[in-house]
Amino acid sequence: MDKEKMQPTMLTYIKETPAQLAYNNEHSKEITKQLVDLYLKKDYQTIWIIACGSSFNGAQCAKPFIMKYLNCDVKIVPPNSFVYHDHHLNENDLAFVVSQSGCSTNSIEALKKLKELGHLAIGLTGNINSDFKDWSDLLIDYSVGKETVGYVTKGVATLAQFLMLFALEAALAKQKISIEDYEKVMKELHEVPARHETIQKETFDFYQRNKAALTSMSVSYTCGFIQGYGIACEGALKIGETVQIPSFAYEAEEFIHGPNLQLTPNYTLYFIDDFACGSERLLQIYQAAHSVSERVFAITNSPIVDDQHAIRLPFDIQEPLLTPLYVLPFFQIIAYQVTSDLNKWNKHPMFADFKKYADSKTKTIKSIMVD
Numbered sequence: 001m002d003k004e005k006m007q008p009t010m011l012t013y014i015k016e017t018p019a020q021l022a023y024n025n026e027h028s029k030e031i032t033k034q035l036v037d038l039y040l041k042k043d044y045q046t047i048w049i050i051a052c053g054s055s056f057n058g059a060q061c062a063k064p065f066i067m068k069y070l071n072c073d074v075k076i077v078p079p080n081s082f083v084y085h086d087h088h089l090n091e092n093d094l095a096f097v098v099s100q101s102g103c104s105t106n107s108i109e110a111l112k113k114l115k116e117l118g119h120l121a122i123g124l125t126g127n128i129n130s131d132f133k134d135w136s137d138l139l140i141d142y143s144v145g146k147e148t149v150g151y152v153t154k155g156v157a158t159l160a161q162f163l164m165l166f167a168l169e170a171a172l173a174k175q176k177i178s179i180e181d182y183e184k185v186m187k188e189l190h191e192v193p194a195r196h197e198t199i200q201k202e203t204f205d206f207y208q209r210n211k212a213a214l215t216s217m218s219v220s221y222t223c224g225f226i227q228g229y230g231i232a233c234e235g236a237l238k239i240g241e242t243v244q245i246p247s248f249a250y251e252a253e254e255f256i257h258g259p260n261l262q263l264t265p266n267y268t269l270y271f272i273d274d275f276a277c278g279s280e281r282l283l284q285i286y287q288a289a290h291s292v293s294e295r296v297f298a299i300t301n302s303p304i305v306d307d308q309h310a311i312r313l314p315f316d317i318q319e320p321l322l323t324p325l326y327v328l329p330f331f332q333i334i335a336y337q338v339t340s341d342l343n344k345w346n347k348h349p350m351f352a353d354f355k356k357y358a359d360s361k362t363k364t365i366k367s368i369m370v371d
Contacts, residue, residue, distance in 0.1 A: 008148055012149070016154055018197050019193070020145045021192055024162065028165045028168070034140050042092060045073065046074070049063075049076045052078050054100070057237060058159035059159065060233050063230065065167055082110050097114070097122065102131055104360060126159075157196075168182060189325075199330055203333040204337075213294070214334060219268065220236065220270070221249075221255065223252040224272035227323055228274040235270060239331065263289065269293065276320050297309045301313055311330055
């Protein structure tokens with residue numbers, strides 16, 4: 001019997017993502033209503049998104065889109081940073097805490113901190129029956145559906161989508177965009193599920209072309225600008241937590257201000273085209289890295305990168321800021337397939353006691369995430 005039918009894997013939820021994205025597009029006004037209604041009550045100047053791990057990265061993927069369509073500042077803060085020092089909220093700041101599982105202990109502490117500061121404790125989660133319900137003044141389901149594997153995939157894409165849909169619906173309601181612009185973006189959003197499926201297929205083909213290099217990664221760097229940086233953050237996390245190698249994300253220009261000095265032909269690097277103002281510079285840095293190592297790949301349509309080393313996006317891209325919604329599966333599939341082929345799902349035996357000293361989830365997580 002197929003393993004995936006016996007027990008869900010990362011790949012199960014990667015394959016389920018397009019259907020959930022399609023559902024969320026169809027129900028955009030319904031699923032974002034609570035947050036949009038709240039946003040409309042004041043003239044908010046800054047949006048604070050308090051999140052960690054893949055939730056942080058999903059927010060980072062959506063940040064440029066939110067900033068563009070709501071014409072406001074967006075600040076993404078890890079929960080403990082918010083609790084310990086970075087919590088100087090102004091009256092016209094909207095803050096909410098994100099946790100897909102609703103069981104992250106640091107995120108719960110951030111909700112408590114919001115209450116302590118006299119702000120509404122807004123919890124954004126994929127599990128409304130989690131611990132978040134006990135600490136949130138307003139609990140919002142961002143419509144991830146079901147995901148029980150701890151190496152989350154569907155939850156990242158749907159979080160980024162939710163935040164983008166929120167920005168779009170709020171911008172329309174506040175007349176910051178025209179109905180024509182709204183419908184144009186929504187039209188492309190409706191194409192996202194099919195694009196996601198295309199990238200899934202393209203990634204498996206890419207994996208076969210580069211299997212030797214990908215299954216012998218020892219150190220990995222992932223770089224991008226704008227929304228590409230958000231994708232890079234999640235890509236690096238996925239590779240690091242599954243393949244279990246040093247895996248780093250950098251804004252592409254930051255990469256060449258020190259981190260690049262350790263490059264050797266053994267390093268693996270990924271560059272993510274933003275299809276906008278950062279594209280030319282990103283490709284220059286790609287070429288520089290490729291002069292050192294053959295293990296350098298790019299998600300781009302530029303002919304500067306040959307087909308062997310590229311993932312192409314064969315779409316009519318009108319709004320590049322939507323690309324995280326269908327580029328994320330590239331890194332998710334690479335992480336899953338390399339880890340499976342190398343049989344590396346088990347951690348080092350010395351890791352067994354780690355959570356005894358510093359756990360990151362409440363006990364409720366056992367009923368939500370099986371891995």
